[in-house]
Amino acid sequence: MSRGRTMDELPSGQGSGRPDRFPGSVSTETGTIVAASASSDPGVDVVESDRRRPGSLGAQSAKGNGRAMTAMGFSQAVDNSEGGLINTFFPLIGAAFGVGEGMLGLLSAISKFARMIFGPFWAMMADRYGRKRILILVTGVWGLWTVASGFAPSFTWLLILYAISVVGTVASEPIINGLLPDLFKQSQRGKAYGTIRAIGGGVGILLGPAIGLFARGDDPSPDAWRYAMWTMGAISILSGVLIAMWVKDPRQNTAREDMLAEAGRFKLSDAAKLFRIPTFSLMAGMVVLVTSLVLLAFYPNFLVVERGLSIFEATLAMSCFSIGAVFSAYLGGRLADLFVAKFGEKGRVMLMQIYLVAFGATVALVTQLPYEGIAFAYPLTFLLGLIFSIGFSGCVLPMVSNVVPRQLNATAFALLFSFIQGGLTALMALGLGFLAEAFSSQMMFLWFVVVPYLLNAGYWTLFYRTYPRDVELQEERTALVEAGEF
Template identity: 35%
Template sequence: MSDLIEGTFGPATRTGPPPVRGRWAQLSVLGGAMLVDGTEAGLVTGLFPVIRNALGLTLGSLGVLTAAGKLIGVLAAPLWVWAARRWSRKSVLVLSTGLWGVWGVAAGFSRNFTELLVFLTVLAAGYAAAQPLVSEIIGDLFDPASRGRAVGALYGALALAGSVLGPLIGQLAGVHDGWRWGLWGVGVLNILFGVVLLLCFRDPGRGAAERQLADLDRAARESRTKVDLATVVSLFKIPSFAILLVSRLLSGHLLLSSFAVVYLVDVFGFTTQRAAVVLMPLGIGYLLGTLLGGFLADWATRRSPRHGLPGALQGAQVAFAVLAFLGTQVHYRGIGAYALLFCLMGVAQGVNPSLNRPMVMAVTPPELRATAFTIYVSVFEALAWAAFGLGAGFLGQAVGLRPVFLAVLVVLMLVNGAFLTLLHLPYAKDVQRVQRELDLRRRAALA
């Protein structure tokens, strides 16, 4: 991608750096750490109907659980990113996405909603480190031309694992205290992945995959690691990043994974075990979407460096809205039709990370990417997820989930698609600006 952008906006003077050694193996280790986060969230949402019965909860309780886990990330993620700069990214990931699993084990012993809420919220505080740090490390493992495929492979693998584990978790609904066993299992798995990270992960260092910085020594590459308030504020002055942030707040599809099972149970009358069946096609669809998104990102950039990625991201929002209408507003006789439509919704949703993550990397310098992803994922996405979760929980209890899904998954997603039209003008300019900055750094380092 960098060579293509240079060819479009200026002459290419150097070929790309050699790939970071063992980058795919390191990506798989990081994926294992992120897997547990999604598994725990899927367990709570997938088994909420039986948790609701066991602890005497209401639909609003699911919204509170979802929102609390996301809102704690708004506070915790910046602290983890600061700790990673103060000590090391590896040590923070080992603690936050590994040893922190003891709180998942504790959640399995919850006797009431208050205890469950506290333990799961503390657990989510640890998981909040994964998204910004792993996203930053991907930018250091992979050059711009392969980041789309790397992100697609990571989220695709997570989706595949989720599609297998989701229905299995759903079957725990038929086991006495099955949800407790699920939480205990996730907690132990969390700790095991922490040990794997400790033994196997090697941090490549910031800027290791940048064309201008890759052949410099690590100290030179990381000379600009200090991040203060002024540099954080400067992120909001990047037009493309600001547009992507607002788009996160309009991303109604975030609601789908949290409320999919309870929606099919409450609105269409399926049993929990039956409704959980859609988690597999949803996960498989998400897998296909992430893989498709990686290739789509490369193709769209080659087709049009200025408009390819913004256009592809727009199309994904509109496609999801259409499929969400068919999959949540029309009553079909059996679970098979929902399984198919949820699979297609998964495809449309899965395309997004392979498009938006590389775009954030492309418009921000290496030392600011962790901060950018903290803002993008751990703050803005978390706030959106919390708002959708709380709103769906309490509004769904008052007026029903069906109109809530129509407003959030269909109407809001169409608005999001229209809003992303604004991205076409500044995106290429912002990418070019970062490339010029890296060129200047290289010349200064070699002077």
């Protein structure tokens, strides 16, 4: 969802010789991280321009931008954390209802299918009724369904109530994707993506163990998972309050005609156009091999079942992951800036290949090395988080926004990460849960996470040819879309 500005209103690029472009998304590839920090990043600058559109978020004070980023990061993080809650407390849920890891895969698949189906739907609803209103509904009010899930009398009822709750929790990502482009210019894009992911990971450092206290001890209460669901639902409602207080939708003061003229809304009819961009087509193929969401869906249960940690210790381990992910988010953006400065547009492709090999090797180390107890689990999980976000913060997200016509930004990110990646991950989680139950999570991680990441590193060689050219063609394609000729 772009600003809907004309070409001559775009601020000039910083040292690039071409207009700045606006980011289109921050992915929640974090999957199961319990997350969100309550502080803004003073190092991120907002868009500076002498010709701001009236009512735009860019016209707010830096303090206002910081509070809006905090509220949006908190909202996105709380939504993401609910999947992590189910994964971490699944040993108790499984014991309570007599189900195995296959049902963990089913619960994980429900959230991924919801992202695929309802992510684009909520983006369209936000365009029609206002992004802030929909955010308050699905992040705040929808938290009541999470509270209700804690009262489930059977696993069937848990499935039903949890499915309803995740229909709302998948909404924050595509909606926030549409708000962020109004805040940051291209020269700050790496920092912006890194910052929102860091906000998403920061609170998890405290929130995960705090909720994990319900399962503290060698013999936790069988109802600990219920207490956790009730608490998470209440926190979700709080996030809706923060959205209501701190976020100002740039469109709320825009004339209806201007809103209708903006082409940055999600449009299913525009999806086919995106595949005319070679880099986008390659990205669609690339996400098939991005299986980290499968890893994170089963990793907390893996720590409990195969590494001997208690549920509370597993939440502490995931906090170590969150700490690593905070550093990783900042590291990804800054490393990408350095690579681009030294190698040009191909620098992001180079960094992504390095990241894919490094993450695959790290997953192999963390899941295949024989160990038990927290002495190894904590530092290895921290290392996993430290590598986790580099590629998406610094490479994938900026690359998509650098090649897609700005009017199609929302459609591009919803299609790639809500529909394609969400659907594929849901199918994998559904099948791999039963595979892990029949064999072992360790074997599943090796063949369905490590191997795909290494294959993906080779696949990314194809981007060296397409990406630099598509970057140069973005403005031309943006003009063609505006003229109705793309």
